[in-house]
Amino acid sequence: MQEALTIGQLSARSGVAQSALRYYERLGLIRAERTSGNQRRYHRSELRRVAFIRIAQQVGISLEEIRTALDSLPAARTPTAEDWAELSTAWRARLDEKIRLLSRLRDDLDACIGCGCLSLRRCTLYNPEDNLGGEGPGARLVLPG
Amino acid sequence: MQEALTIGQLSARSGVAQSALRYYERLGLIRAERTSGNQRRYHRSELRRVAFIRIAQQVGISLEEIRTALDSLPAARTPTAEDWAELSTAWRARLDEKIRLLSRLRDDLDACIGCGCLSLRRCTLYNPEDNLGGEGPGARLVLPG
DNA sequence: CCTTGATTTGAACCTCGCTTCAACTTGCAG
DNA sequence: CTGCAAGTTGAAGCGAGGTTCAAATCAAGG
Numbered sequence: 001m002q003e004a005l006t007i008g009q010l011s012a013r014s015g016v017a018q019s020a021l022r023y024y025e026r027l028g029l030i031r032a033e034r035t036s037g038n039q040r041r042y043h044r045s046e047l048r049r050v051a052f053i054r055i056a057q058q059v060g061i062s063l064e065e066i067r068t069a070l071d072s073l074p075a076a077r078t079p080t081a082e083d084w085a086e087l088s089t090a091w092r093a094r095l096d097e098k099i100r101l102l103s104r105l106r107d108d109l110d111a112c113i114g115c116g117c118l119s120l121r122r123c124t125l126y127n128p129e130d131n132l133g134g135e136g137p138g139a140r141l142v143l144p145g
Numbered sequence: 146m147q148e149a150l151t152i153g154q155l156s157a158r159s160g161v162a163q164s165a166l167r168y169y170e171r172l173g174l175i176r177a178e179r180t181s182g183n184q185r186r187y188h189r190s191e192l193r194r195v196a197f198i199r200i201a202q203q204v205g206i207s208l209e210e211i212r213t214a215l216d217s218l219p220a221a222r223t224p225t226a227e228d229w230a231e232l233s234t235a236w237r238a239r240l241d242e243k244i245r246l247l248s249r250l251r252d253d254l255d256a257c258i259g260c261g262c263l264s265l266r267r268c269t270l271y272n273p274e275d276n277l278g279g280e281g282p283g284a285r286l287v288l289p290g
Numbered sequence: 291c292c293t294t295g296a297t298t299t300g301a302a303c304c305t306c307g308c309t310t311c312a313a314c315t316t317g318c319a320g
Numbered sequence: 321c322t323g324c325a326a327g328t329t330g331a332a333g334c335g336a337g338g339t340t341c342a343a344a345t346c347a348a349g350g
Contacts, residue, residue, distance in 0.1 A: 007326085008327080017308080018326095036316095037316045038327085039326085059243055060202075062306080099248065102204050102247065103244065109236055162339075182345075183297085
């Protein structure tokens with residue numbers, strides 16, 4: 001079993017187009033060695049990075065945010081334990097929030113079976129019956145940063 | 146309490162730019178009445194739609210998919226109970242899948258505290274140690290459609 | 291009526307996340 | 321060594337999801 005993957009192999013295994021892999025490299029999301037003839041050779045661990053990228057993307061996280069996270073993870077120089085904890089904690093909060101949003105969306109949709117519309121009293125997606133709207137500029141939808 | 150909202154009011158309350166609201170209307174995601182002078186007037190229920198749109202967007206669902214869902218929900222003509230069930234069930238599966246992906250991402254990140262990188266044996270984001278790669282074109286990352 | 295702020299339109303422009311293309315080079319099998 | 325698939329680059333193009341702009345009209349208070 002050879003150590004390094006060509007771009008074609010990485011593409012085949014990850015299901016990500018070669019053009020996308022080159023794009024990720026330009027953005028600093030993945031890395032590659034070069035052969036004497038300037039062709040890319042990927043370490044197998046890049047497979048994991050690519051999988052991570054795609055999964056994060058699927059749930060609405062931008063490449064820039066993903067890059068920031070990946071930058072910190074397999075650091076060039078040994079990071080402190082606090083570094084890890086800090087990064088992971090930050091992401092954890094964001095992921096928890098997204099999970100919460102998704103669950104709410106799912107449950108509200110479920111509640112709508114049998115009622116038929118989003119304006120049902122039970123539907124709590126926003127501000128049911130707009131009853132916070134009585135004063136000032138009105139109730140606001142506050143989505144997490 | 147007045148019945149209809151101007152675009153400025155809907156924007157202020159939803160936190161969504163007026164230009165985005167007009168864009169959503171062009172895509173058929175929300176609807177507005179018009180005054181005699183051609184200005185938009187929104188029913189309060191549109192607040193709920195906008196909130197739904199933003200939440201769904203946050204978790205990586207495209208406007209086209211959201212439109213499809215919203216199209217079916219508050220239908221012009223009374224939909225059957227089976228219609229609702231079908232739609233909600235379809236979304237439920239997709240939402241469940243996204244929740245699963247997010248949880249995996251979160252848990253894998255958590256596991257990496259104390260280890261420090263994505264190539265740890267414990268990290269199961271993709272195909273640990275690439276041990277499915279021995280035959281044929283190799284293991285593939287299969288993300289849900 | 292006048293003024294001022296809110297709203298209207300279409301067209302142009304923007305960022306993100308890629309794909310496509312052209313022209314050229316590498317790597318490997320025979 | 322030949323031949324051909326696979327890989328290289330930069331530049332251009334594309335679709336999604338909007339924003340910005342200009343020039344005009346509308347709505348509401350004084």
